[in-house]
Amino acid sequence: MDVARIDRRGFLAGMFAAGAAVSASANGGRGETAMPAGNGPLKVCVFSDLHYHPGRWTNTEDMSFMEKILARAERERCDMVIHCGDLLHGVRKPEQKALLKLYNNFKVPGYHILGNHDQDGNPYEETCEAYRMPDGHYSFDKGGFRFVVADPNYFCNEPGKFIHHGRGNYFKRVKGSTINWIPPEQLEWMRSVIVGSPYPCIVLSHQSFERGHGAPVMNSKEVRAIFNEANAKKPGTVRLVMNGHLHIDHLRILDGILYWDVNSANYQYYAKRHDKYPEEYMKTHRSAWNNIGWKEPLSAILTMWPDGRIKIDGSKSDWLFGVSPTDAGYPLFDEDGRETHPEIQSVDLAFKVAIDKR
């Protein structure tokens, strides 16, 4: 595989002092001990937007998509699994509890982030508890990296009054409301855990911090200013920012940071219905006519080395029932010009870093 080389100035390699122990915090209370920093690469199985909802969306008639993703994580000997939100539409139903039991108790430790839908069926605090998160936003250190989980699932019916998603309340927001905010206190928290972090930071959020369209985070410029402030002070502090939500596979390098739109494990959504799936299937998947599904689940293996290399081994599937967006009369590209396809691309980036001799 070709290795792209991207120049970055003055990366602080000294942060990877051999043997420096990193203690995990806010990791759901499991008391794991993180690997010592600098002990080699960290391997993470990544997926997003499974939208497990039996009876409604494509590929959710059983847990096989989840099982296949977890089997890959185990096969590839990953250190952890993480999803970029919209795993579920609530945590109260027996089938939702069953999926969570599988994910939370799997032998490879699984982490969660909140999507806009994960608390549709209950207050968001209940989802946090079931997801073993201390709050919607939290951070933990693992394998010499700091994972910063952001929570932009807030809307404003009036300026400055931030309401967290819960029980589907955002479907009833008033005319003129705005959605996808990082409230000021959370912005401050992000600054406190990112700027001056002793470890390179991986930032996760369900909604995008870099998109122009497709419901990006409203105050994403302020968030990116924190990333850039951190990198100006200590180059290489923020190296990867990941999101789900748009069910699109895309990579972009902005201000020397890799921004990754993680594709859905399952399908693309369209507001307009189609009639291309078999009638029998529609009887058991009542909203699948709003989906263009993938045949097999998509996931990626993200491997990160302390010296700046980031490798993504994606996956490729096919259209469910052979029906593409074009076949169903949908556009292939979204407003940002990003293409819907059943794939997570692979890439191998070696960020050229300078050694700090201090």
Ligand SMILES: [Fe+2]
């Ligand atoms: Fe979403």
